[in-house]
Amino acid sequence: MSLKQKKSATNDELTNPFESGQIKNYLLLYGGVVVIMVLFFIATTLFNEPGKVAKKEFNTELNATQKSKQLQEINSTKIQKREFKLLKNAY
Secondary structure (H helix, E strand, O other), X not given: OOHHHXXXXXXXXXXXXHHHOHHHHXXXXXXXXXXXXXXXXXXXXXXXXXXXXXXXXXXXXXXXXXXXXXXXXXXXXXXXXXXXXOOOOOO
């Protein structure tokens, strides 16, 4: 490759993007993507009607097994035998 061919190759690589139209193409691509996103957003909000959500009701009453467990826990915490006896007077 001669020196003249090398210079022309580097000049082709370093062209001004504003003159070659590359910037315009990128801006059109970006604008197209934004328009498509806006259209999809509009389509999902217009045609997607939210259904009614049933109100949940929680049963607050304790059933028999829970009551028995609760009583056992209460009784076990109340009745605790001491393994040693404390003295009436401290020495």
